[in-house]
Amino acid sequence: SQQGEEDPQALSIQEGENATMNCSYKTSINNLQWYRQNSGRGLVHLILIRSNEREKHSGRLRVTLDTSKKSSSLLITASRAADTASYFCATDATGIKAAGNKLTFGGGTRVLVKP
Amino acid sequence: GAGVSQTPSNKVTEKGKYVELRCDPISGHTALYWYRQSLGQGPEFLIYFQGTGAADDSGLPNDRFFAVRPEGSVSTLKIQRTERGDSAVYLCASSLISGSYNEQFFGPGTRLTVL
Numbered sequence: 025s026q027q028g029e030e031d032p033q034a035l036s037i038q039e040g041e042n043a044t045m046n047c048s049y050k051t052s053i054n055n056l057q058w059y060r061q062n063s064g065r066g067l068v069h070l071i072l073i074r075s076n077e078r079e080k081h082s083g084r085l086r087v088t089l090d091t092s093k094k095s096s097s098l099l100i101t102a103s104r105a106a107d108t109a110s111y112f113c114a115t116d117a118t119g120i121k122a123a124g125n126k127l128t129f130g131g132g133t134r135v136l137v138k139p
Numbered sequence: 140g141a142g143v144s145q146t147p148s149n150k151v152t153e154k155g156k157y158v159e160l161r162c163d164p165i166s167g168h169t170a171l172y173w174y175r176q177s178l179g180q181g182p183e184f185l186i187y188f189q190g191t192g193a194a195d196d197s198g199l200p201n202d203r204f205f206a207v208r209p210e211g212s213v214s215t216l217k218i219q220r221t222e223r224g225d226s227a228v229y230l231c232a233s234s235l236i237s238g239s240y241n242e243q244f245f246g247p248g249t250r251l252t253v254l
Contacts, residue, residue: 057242059245065228065247065248066230066245066246066247066248067182067230067232067245068245069242069243069244069245072242112181112182114181125170125234125241125243126172126184126187126195126198127172127174127182127184127243128184129174129181129182129183130181131179131180131181132180132181
């Protein structure tokens, strides 16, 4: 079963606009990561935010984390057609022996950026 | 350098057949993960290796699924008596070591179709 849900499930915007998507999760976590996936194949790591961090930036990406609400958001600023993809949040849970850092993914947000 | 590679990229088989999916992790990565992704969903954890041993196989759906990593590098996911519900993209990931803050690098996946 999946850790949580992402909202919205799909998002369509014009090039140049900002895209915001949200992720909710259920259990305590060590960190939360965002991945991008094109055409249903390999996942590309975008950014990792630790449980003691509240905000992180990487280029045009901004991630926030609110552990009290068990939620995170990903903002893509000044979107480009090449940003069209599915975006997934993934959590690494705490307190589980031998968990390694297996990831639990949300259902994803499908983003379409129209030129 | 080379990333995670998976072979075959596509596999079509008939119900009841046996299949093997291969993953070549990034050289030197000790942790290896298998995930399964059904259409329109996020990846779901199957099994995690630390070196040669399966440290966590809690995600394997049933005893038809088995994975090995005999020399601590290449891993093979084996599915016996395949069923139509096994159709999915099987993703492999590796990380330098296990631990909460180590990025997992994903391969392109193997798309398995069971007819």
